[in-house]
Amino acid sequence: MSHCSVHRLLEKRENGEQSKKDQETQKVLEEKNQQPAWMKKEIERKDHEITRTKIELQTTLSVLEKASDREVGNQLRLGQTERIVSQKERTIEEQKRIIQKQVILIHKLKDEKQLLSDQRLCKICCSEEIRVFPIPCGHLTSCRNCASNTHECPVCRKRIEKLESAFLP
Ligand SMILES: [Zn+2]
Numbered sequence: 001m002s003h004c005s006v007h008r009l010l011e012k013r014e015n016g017e018q019s020k021k022d023q024e025t026q027k028v029l030e031e032k033n034q035q036p037a038w039m040k041k042e043i044e045r046k047d048h049e050i051t052r053t054k055i056e057l058q059t060t061l062s063v064l065e066k067a068s069d070r071e072v073g074n075q076l077r078l079g080q081t082e083r084i085v086s087q088k089e090r091t092i093e094e095q096k097r098i099i100q101k102q103v104i105l106i107h108k109l110k111d112e113k114q115l116l117s118d119q120r121l122c123k124i125c126c127s128e129e130i131r132v133f134p135i136p137c138g139h140l141t142s143c144r145n146c147a148s149n150t151h152e153c154p155v156c157r158k159r160i161e162k163l164e165s166a167f168l169p
């Protein structure tokens, strides 16, 4: 056996041993990598749970965002409504003041109307309208009946010579 062939033999053996070692290492690594079935299942289950939780969180988040948007919208609408209400309140107050003024005016007109109709009444009997005036003084004071029963004007005491018909508007 030449020196060369011995060397080659040694090399060959070493190579063999090396590859055997490699195979063993590989096997250990594979065993390590090979998780037991229950562990795999457990991991898959956890993965599943995480995914589900993520989806749930996203759903909750989107629900919250929508609720928040709605809340902002509600606040805006509330503000608008409050403005409209206070505007309407102001308008109502203004209308109340106008109505009060009109009521006062109506009372005044009623009083004036009463006064006018009172002025048309006979100053003696206070029930009939003035229909005549005496000549010569001309004071509008009595109805025809009351004037016929007196000989002097109830205002100036002048003697009534004649009665003339009066036509009040
Ligand atoms: Zn009269």
Ligand SMILES: [Zn+2]
Pocket: 137, 138, 139, 153, 154, 155, 156, 157, 158
């Ligand atoms: Zn008179």
